[in-house]
Amino acid sequence: MNETEAHNRETETAVRAALYLFPVPLSATSKPADVLPEGNARLLKGIRHFIVENVRSARRFLKRVDPSTDINALTFTVLDEHTPRTEVDAMLAPLSEGFPIGVISEAGCPAVADPGADAVAVAQRKGFDVVPLVGPSSILMALMGSGFNGQSFAFNGYLPIETAKRTTRLKEMERRIQRERQTQIFIETPYRNNRLIAELCRSLPPNLLLCVASDITGDRQSIITRPLSAWSKATYNYDKTPTIFLLYS
Amino acid sequence: MNETEAHNRETETAVRAALYLFPVPLSATSKPADVLPEGNARLLKGIRHFIVENVRSARRFLKRVDPSTDINALTFTVLDEHTPRTEVDAMLAPLSEGFPIGVISEAGCPAVADPGADAVAVAQRKGFDVVPLVGPSSILMALMGSGFNGQSFAFNGYLPIETAKRTTRLKEMERRIQRERQTQIFIETPYRNNRLIAELCRSLPPNLLLCVASDITGDRQSIITRPLSAWSKATYNYDKTPTIFLLYS
Numbered sequence: 001m002n003e004t005e006a007h008n009r010e011t012e013t014a015v016r017a018a019l020y021l022f023p024v025p026l027s028a029t030s031k032p033a034d035v036l037p038e039g040n041a042r043l044l045k046g047i048r049h050f051i052v053e054n055v056r057s058a059r060r061f062l063k064r065v066d067p068s069t070d071i072n073a074l075t076f077t078v079l080d081e082h083t084p085r086t087e088v089d090a091m092l093a094p095l096s097e098g099f100p101i102g103v104i105s106e107a108g109c110p111a112v113a114d115p116g117a118d119a120v121a122v123a124q125r126k127g128f129d130v131v132p133l134v135g136p137s138s139i140l141m142a143l144m145g146s147g148f149n150g151q152s153f154a155f156n157g158y159l160p161i162e163t164a165k166r167t168t169r170l171k172e173m174e175r176r177i178q179r180e181r182q183t184q185i186f187i188e189t190p191y192r193n194n195r196l197i198a199e200l201c202r203s204l205p206p207n208l209l210l211c212v213a214s215d216i217t218g219d220r221q222s223i224i225t226r227p228l229s230a231w232s233k234a235t236y237n238y239d240k241t242p243t244i245f246l247l248y249s
Numbered sequence: 250m251n252e253t254e255a256h257n258r259e260t261e262t263a264v265r266a267a268l269y270l271f272p273v274p275l276s277a278t279s280k281p282a283d284v285l286p287e288g289n290a291r292l293l294k295g296i297r298h299f300i301v302e303n304v305r306s307a308r309r310f311l312k313r314v315d316p317s318t319d320i321n322a323l324t325f326t327v328l329d330e331h332t333p334r335t336e337v338d339a340m341l342a343p344l345s346e347g348f349p350i351g352v353i354s355e356a357g358c359p360a361v362a363d364p365g366a367d368a369v370a371v372a373q374r375k376g377f378d379v380v381p382l383v384g385p386s387s388i389l390m391a392l393m394g395s396g397f398n399g400q401s402f403a404f405n406g407y408l409p410i411e412t413a414k415r416t417t418r419l420k421e422m423e424r425r426i427q428r429e430r431q432t433q434i435f436i437e438t439p440y441r442n443n444r445l446i447a448e449l450c451r452s453l454p455p456n457l458l459l460c461v462a463s464d465i466t467g468d469r470q471s472i473i474t475r476p477l478s479a480w481s482k483a484t485y486n487y488d489k490t491p492t493i494f495l496l497y498s
Contacts, residue, residue: 035288037282114399120395120396121396147379149366211373
């Protein structure tokens with residue numbers, strides 16, 4: 001497809017100029033039709049400009065959603081944790097020219113726990129429309145499956161690595177569970193998942209509930225809620241598997 | 250369809266016994282294909298027992314997803330804010346008999362901000378599998394569209410109504426934004442949305458950013474981030490429209 005054809009394709013499908021946030025499957029083993037609305041694929045057909053966390057995985061995603069996609073007719077700009085924030089403005093140029101832009105992260109929902117949020121912040125500052133789309137979020141799906149309070153919850157990202165700060169954070173989370181009835185959600189570097197569970201069992205009250213939500217939407221999906229006293233006797237192996245941790249009482 | 254046919258249908262599609270959490274469109278004007286994966290509809294075909302927040306809206310949802318659904322072959326048990334928690338155990342009886350159960354709330358993702366969480370908590374306690382499915386969450390989509398920190402965020406539900414408690418909560422949220430870089434998310438009774446924005450403008454620093462995310466996935470979807478100083482001069486009308494509020498700096 002040449003430039004003119006690509007342009008025609010774009011005007012034919014008439015996707016209005018906005019920053020579209022496209023979620024990506026969380027697992028290599030989940031089928032797009034099981035985790036993404038059909039409407040997302042239709043929208044993608046009308047977009048030629050993409051801001052992506054990783055070009056290779058974005059191309060693979062687009063081919064997976066629609067094998068007939070002509071990848072060479074598309075433009076990809078990388079926005080990852082190394083991108084200087086001063087470069088984000090220029091990435092939104094197609095919007096000023098009336099073209100839609102798609103944001104694609106490596107897995108899950110763009111702008112929730114990845115650099116896509118910077119593109120959204122600039123788009124908001126400049127008054128462009130931002131359109132989030134539906135897709136899998138491991139944080140939200142873990143919360144749904146935990147049985148914990150969904151009226152009040154906090155996602156804390158990674159725990160601090162340094163011991164003193166880490167202990168303080170765990171105590172603070174415990175306090176917010178008890179005083180505010182706020183579910184506490186966090187993640188760990190996957191190769192340390194087992195060690196984290198052992199640490200939680202050692203440092204928090206045994207009657208606190210821990211939900212371990214692992215390989216969400218994948219072949220080995222498992223979402224298990226138990227008191228820490230039961231986790232400390234349980235057999236498990238979550239190492240190297242993407243996992244979300246949730247605490248509540 | 251009689252009992253035997255219904256049973257046959259169930260065994261044919263062979264959905265394994267688990268508590269499935271089915272998200273529901275947020276807006277009457279959004280098409281299911283734009284907000285729900287096709288896989289959810291396929292799963293629904295294999296389920297006969299449902300725990301629902303409201304029978305009428307659950308039936309309407311099932312008919313909307315698949316007009317050929319024989320509603321009379323399905324069983325509905327109500328789990329809403331008035332249901333005694335002691336009744337939840339009995340609702341899970343089909344799981345013990347090897348049948349899957351679907352949970353359907355009024356809008357959005359079950360168990361996030363509705364009574365479905367009680368059914369999940371009991372299922373977890375009894376060791377049944379829980380399977381959250383993908384669908385629209387106004388909280389998550391508002392966060393994506395805000396451009397705010399998605400590595401650390403808290404959903405606070407409704408603000409307290411009583412003035413002193415409300416002021417304390419707003420101050421606490423401001424502190425968590427400044428000290429912890431934690432995005433603060435909350436909601437208001439829809440007819441008070443405009444008043445809430447005016448209140449935020451009066452009681453919080455003018456440079457704080459407010460994102461107002463309204464009618465997500467609906468015809469009049471609007472997600473706007475501005476400093477409070479700009480909101481205080483802006484013209485808007487969010488009353489009676491489902492709206493999510495987010496604060497950050």
